[in-house]
Amino acid sequence: MNSTQKHVIESESLINIYRNLYFARRFEETLSDMFRRGEIDGWLHSGLGQELVGVILGEILDPDDYIVPYHRSKSTFLSRGVPPEALIAEILGRQDGLCGGVGGEAHAADLNHGIFGSTGVIGAGLPIALGAAFKQLYQGTQGIAVCGFGDGATTQGSFHECLNLAALWNLPLVFICENNFFSEMTPLSKEMKETHIAKKADAYGILGVAVDGYDLDALYGTLSEACERARDHKGPALIEVQTYRWHGHYEGDPETYRSKAEVAKWQSRDPVQTVRRRILEQMILPEESLVQLEEGEGRRLGVAVQTANQSPFPSPDNVVRNVYGANI
Ligand SMILES: Cc1ncc(C[n+]2csc(CCOP(=O)(O)OP(=O)(O)O)c2C)c(N)n1
Ligand SMILES: [Mg+2]
Secondary structure, three states, rough: OOHHOOOOOOOHHHHHHHHHHHHHHHHHHHHHHHHHHHOOOOOOOOOOOOOHHHHHHHOOOOOOOOOEEEOOOHHHHHHOOOHHHHHHHHOOOOOOOOOOOOHHHHHHHHHOOOOOOOOOOOOOHHHHHHHHHHHHHHOOOOOEEEEEHHHHHOOOOOHHHHHHEEEEEEOOOEEEEEEEEEEEEHHHHHHHHOHHHHHHHHHHHOOOOEEEEEEEEHHHHHHHHHHHHOOOOOOEEEEEEOOOOOOOOOOOOOOOOOOOOHHHHHHOOOHHHHHHHHHHHHOOHHHHHHHEEEEEEEEHHHHHHHHHHHHOOOOOOHHHOOOOOOOO
């Protein structure tokens, strides 16, 4: 029996997944529109097209598990129950943001939801996740840690060091590489000689699985299986989720390095539509109920944007608050 057969998605989960997926998609689209209108300062790294991984993690993880997200993981925050207004406020650099507006998009964290900070330093999340998983093991909890990162991060030394130690110490840790086939503007084949990322797990003696990130059942089954194994202390795993970002590396990227046809090919397999169709085909909900659900999520997002926009910018006096050694 493979992991897909073993982990059938129940109707209630499917509705939850759709709700979170729909919300995450609208969230990404809304942020992108706001950026284009000049309402967001700095950078924005869209997770449009990559939302499903975070949504499934939201469905399968326990509240006591730890997550170390990466710079495109907005759906992970949202599906974990982080208030959307607090995430938007953080991205806008406002006082009521998750980190008081000083972390921004790349350094958002929410320890109340077991989410350690993402980081703008590629590959720097892995050692943080290693520590989080070590804590779970050391304290004898039932919890695990999961760590998200991109294909580019697998070329960093920290990736190899952390896989080695996680394997050696048999940590309850799942490494999730969101392989979107580019690191900034560089395609996978120019980043590394061995492009089968999951195979790199072999070198460390841990499980390595590559999965189609647009195949709902395969992704749900693979992530569920890896998390269960880690929870049962059967070892860490490296899961390579093959996915695709629909926008450029950053909003405004001219995207001269890939064809419109390639983007369209992935878009034609949109997971949001796949889950929606499944709900209708299995007669879990009728069309009218789905439309109602979508309208409700749209209103929830509208309120979140409005609330975040009403939050003031932090006072300059706060700039060194929580900075280690600032008052020495
Ligand atoms: C240590 C380090 N090197 C380079 C950069 C510049 N940089 C920012 S995002 C990025 C691409 C990362 O690619 P990947 O890990 O595949 O994630 P993706 O953006 O594709 O989701 C790079 C190289 C950085 N932030 N940190
Ligand atoms: Mg990438």
